[in-house]
Amino acid sequence: MIKVENINKSFGDLKILKNINLQICDNEIVSIVGASGAGKTTLLQIMGTLAKPDSGQIIINDKNISELKQKQLSTFRNQNIGFVFQFHHLLPEFTAIENVCIPGFIAKKKKVEVEERAKELLGFLNLSHRITHKPNQMSGGEKQRVAIARALINNPKVIFADEPTGNLDSKNTNELYELFFSLRKEFGKTFVIVTHNLSLAERSDRKFVIEDGEIKS
Numbered sequence: 001m002i003k004v005e006n007i008n009k010s011f012g013d014l015k016i017l018k019n020i021n022l023q024i025c026d027n028e029i030v031s032i033v034g035a036s037g038a039g040k041t042t043l044l045q046i047m048g049t050l051a052k053p054d055s056g057q058i059i060i061n062d063k064n065i066s067e068l069k070q071k072q073l074s075t076f077r078n079q080n081i082g083f084v085f086q087f088h089h090l091l092p093e094f095t096a097i098e099n100v101c102i103p104g105f106i107a108k109k110k111k112v113e114v115e116e117r118a119k120e121l122l123g124f125l126n127l128s129h130r131i132t133h134k135p136n137q138m139s140g141g142e143k144q145r146v147a148i149a150r151a152l153i154n155n156p157k158v159i160f161a162d163e164p165t166g167n168l169d170s171k172n173t174n175e176l177y178e179l180f181f182s183l184r185k186e187f188g189k190t191f192v193i194v195t196h197n198l199s200l201a202e203r204s205d206r207k208f209v210i211e212d213g214e215i216k217s
Helices: 040-047 070-080 096-106 111-124 140-152 170-187
Strands: 002-011 014-024 029-033 055-060 081-085 158-162 190-194 206-211
Touching (some): 002 040, 014 040, 029 040, 040 158, 040 190, 070 081, 081 140, 111 140, 140 158, 140 170
Parallel strands (some): 029 206
Antiparallel strands (some): 002 055
16 A cells, blocks of 8 residues: 655754655554654655655555656645644634535535535534534534545545644544544545554554654564
8 A cells, every 4th residue: 555665854964764664554554653853744744745755765556656746746645645634724714514625626526526525524523513613613623523524535545644633632532543443444544643642553553663763663
């Protein structure tokens, strides 16, 4: 599903990632853990095509994304990758369903089809009663579920999540992880999760530990 081969990344003289190699299988839930500054988010951004490595390559679904031009990369990202971030990144002026629909509209899918899919996802995530609500009318857990629906709208192969439970209390944190497993079962998705929460990381299928820019275990 995902192959990371000999990835290196530096910012100035500071080497962030050092010859990273790993493989993630289809339908896996994988966690990446490590101290702040270890390189977790940088690795996630490179795997998710949001940043470029200095050297090495990323292969997703047999597609070497290092070979794609910028426009091709944007299309590939829109069609194959979903993102969930710590701070949701919902547009405050839009309702839940409008936020969820945005990637579908960017993909130039039919409005009726996108809205129907958005309603289905919000219903699956127990948010049917929040469809017309804006982010400031929702709890943190609800906003994060809207963000997950948005990540799923184009039926991507993989979901990259960067500290998705960072702003949630323990109850919502546990519910979110249970939701990831439900989504894996229901929709057959692969999840790659950067987290500081070691107890939750232990529940993943596999856990990668980054230390000083290297995979230690």
